[in-house]
Amino acid sequence: MSWLRARVRVLVGALEHLAGGLGTAALAFGVLLWALVVALASPAGVGLPLAHPALRGLRAVADRERARLTRWGPAVLAPGPVPGGLRAAIQDPFVRRELAWLPLHGLLGFLVGVFGLALPLYAVQDLTFPLWYRFVDPDQGRPSFVLWRVDSLADALWVAVLGLGWLVATVAAVPLLARVQAAPGRRLLSPPPGIDLSLRVAELTATRAAALDAHAVELRRIERSLHDGTQNRLVAVTVLLGAARRARQRDPARADEILGQAQDAAEQALGELRTVVRGILPPVLDDRGLSGALDGLAASCAVPCRVVVDVSVRCAASVEATAYFVVAEALTNVVKHSGASEVTVAVRRERERLVVVVDDDGRGGADEARGSGLTGIRRRVEAFDGRLTLTSPPGGPTRMWVELPCGS
Structure with missing residues (x-):
């Protein structure tokens, strides 16, 4: 079979x-x-x-x-x-x-x-x-x-x-x-002998620049998440603990109430910190593999999503993480912008490349210039010397084709 x-x-x-x-x-x-x-x-x-x-x-x-x-x-x-x-x-x-x-x-x-x-x-x-x-x-x-x-x-x-x-x-x-x-x-159509190397050097130079840009964007995202979320929660915990300490002698009941608020703030800070950590390298990839991780994304997607994964041998963790983030961002775009009634995610390995295809039956017209997250996806993909091809005519459907090198 x-x-x-x-x-x-x-x-x-x-x-x-x-x-x-x-x-x-x-x-x-x-x-x-x-x-x-x-x-x-x-x-x-x-x-x-x-x-x-x-x-x-x-x-x-x-x-x-x-x-x-x-x-x-x-x-x-x-x-x-x-x-x-x-x-x-x-x-x-x-x-x-x-x-x-x-x-x-x-x-x-x-x-x-x-x-x-x-x-x-x-x-x-x-x-x-x-x-x-x-x-x-x-x-x-x-x-x-x-x-x-x-x-x-x-x-x-x-x-x-x-x-x-x-x-x-x-x-x-x-x-x-x-x-x-x-x-x-x-x-x-391949480059003539002697020119291939110079073109490859130019392509790798552009890819390296895209990787550095993607790395800088990721660092800014992590810094912003820590600064706007976790840091503010921890400051609130510190303030509440100080207030509870001052109220301990005068009003023990009030001190207990403040300590409860501090505990809630600490738990929220831990939750936000876990979210930041998952954004760096999702633990679900280690626990369930790429197929299980994508099934989790499909289950939480507001648009009915079908996932087909045909990868017999696991790729490097960084490649799987990139594929995971590409699908996550693509599904977010589908929910926010496409008006689709169905989306299909297909992942397969072709020789030394991992191919990720996301199809939806939405209104189409996706454009990287409009800031719909596609630029970030392209930077992630090109940082791994991969390729992204987007087909989205007005009226749909939309297909995102991503190839990532994953070794032999």
């Missing part, structure tokens, strides 16, 4: 990969047509003003493909903007590699995506044909690739046998087709 679940998960992931690649291939095909028009019009001087915008469009599509490939495997580092000026842009090694990638992905990637997504459709059509063959014309309503006339249930069952063949082909070929579709991008 576990083998079957693994195969289904691989197949679904490959279909998603093909669908995403088909989208970027369609964009690449559009840019390819644009580039051909520019090339044909350039000898007359008409296309030259459009050449640099075409290269910027190419860079935008290539960056989308890089982001897609990064979500499904090793990171493909993206360069900066296209250099200004047509001559400098043409001489840029990234642009040259992107120009070589464009026809491959725009044509081959599109065809591979269409064929790969058609396989499961053929399988479903033929497997279910015995259920609906009576409602179609035997001469005109036969499924694709069926060469015989279907007049009886026996003929329709032979179509279902063909559907089993399509199903086997789907399971066997779709993951391979997904890799074929991604191969040109992984080869040609």
